[in-house]
Amino acid sequence: MAANTAADVRIVATGLYTPPHSISNAELVTAFNTFVERYNAAHGPEIASGAIEPLQPSSAEFIEKASGIKARYVVDKAGILDPERMSPRFAARPNEEVSVLAEMAVSAARDAMRAADLEPGDIDGVICAASNMQRAYPAMAVEIQDALGIEGYGFDMNVACASAAFGIETGLGLIRAGARRILMVNPEICTAHLNFRDRDSHFIFGDVATAV
Numbered sequence: 001m002a003a004n005t006a007a008d009v010r011i012v013a014t015g016l017y018t019p020p021h022s023i024s025n026a027e028l029v030t031a032f033n034t035f036v037e038r039y040n041a042a043h044g045p046e047i048a049s050g051a052i053e054p055l056q057p058s059s060a061e062f063i064e065k066a067s068g069i070k071a072r073y074v075v076d077k078a079g080i081l082d083p084e085r086m087s088p089r090f091a092a093r094p095n096e097e098v099s100v101l102a103e104m105a106v107s108a109a110r111d112a113m114r115a116a117d118l119e120p121g122d123i124d125g126v127i128c129a130a131s132n133m134q135r136a137y138p139a140m141a142v143e144i145q146d147a148l149g150i151e152g153y154g155f156d157m158n159v160a161c162a163s164a165a166f167g168i169e170t171g172l173g174l175i176r177a178g179a180r181r182i183l184m185v186n187p188e189i190c191t192a193h194l195n196f197r198d199r200d201s202h203f204i205f206g207d208v209a210t211a212v
Helices: 025-042 044-049 060-067 100-116 140-148 160-176
Strands: 015-017 021-024 071-074 125-129 153-157 182-189 207-211
Touching: 015 100, 021 025, 025 044, 025 060, 071 207, 100 140, 100 182, 100 207, 125 140, 125 160, 140 153, 140 182, 153 160, 160 182
Parallel strands: 125 153, 125 182
Antiparallel strands: 015 207, 021 071, 182 207
């Protein structure tokens, strides 16, 4: 493979997948405040004695002022808005089926490939760069690669919130070393680790997948 200079490397297309569900600030606040009311009622004696502090309710206005966020896409709405649960539900899938995270990445990847008019054989490798991997191993990238019919290699990167930036930089390095094209996908299911019972942060993240 002939090496490429940095000037030869560019992003030729991007892809996006957003889950079918969306939660507004008002919906999120309704669930959160219901949880707060139930918690404070259940811990009335401790709160009255000063042993613990009561939880404070939130508001849609507070969320938008603090973050600018009005709504977020999520893979599961019902579980997050259930005051008794407040976390997404994922149906178990057999090993023969594509995992949820890989399915999101594949959708974003196909969107990018269509935009660039590329076939699987035009791509040399797949990087899955994400902060929230569905599993540690085998690599998510290998599953994504197989679902897309891309040969070559695939590997995962987890660099927390900088994962996508590091993925693009790594793809640049691979192309400069001689690869023709690299697909970098960034699928994130942030709601799976977000604490929806925390007033200060329960509104920050949603779920999405991108591809370049």
